[in-house]
Amino acid sequence: MKIVARVQKEGRRIPDLHAGYPGVTFKSQSEWLSANTDLTDGMNQLISTLKEKKDEIRRQRIERGMEEKFSKLTNTELPTR
Numbered sequence: 001m002k003i004v005a006r007v008q009k010e011g012r013r014i015p016d017l018h019a020g021y022p023g024v025t026f027k028s029q030s031e032w033l034s035a036n037t038d039l040t041d042g043m044n045q046l047i048s049t050l051k052e053k054k055d056e057i058r059r060q061r062i063e064r065g066m067e068e069k070f071s072k073l074t075n076t077e078l079p080t081r
Contacts, residue, residue: 001050008043011036 017026027035050057061067 001047004043004047004050008040011039 017024026032058067061070
């Protein structure tokens, strides 16, 4: 849930793609904003589902051996620009 929320937060900032990729045609900013709103709504729904089904997801991870395999991993922050 934390990762989805972070992606959602970072996705709110729309970069200047034209500066980084001159000569490339992108969707208009109004289309980008609409698509970004739709994406945010979908991510909100995903966060809600993860909260609601947290116990079920954990049970399945344990049954499949994923909890033991991945539970000891630590978070590593990606470098910022």
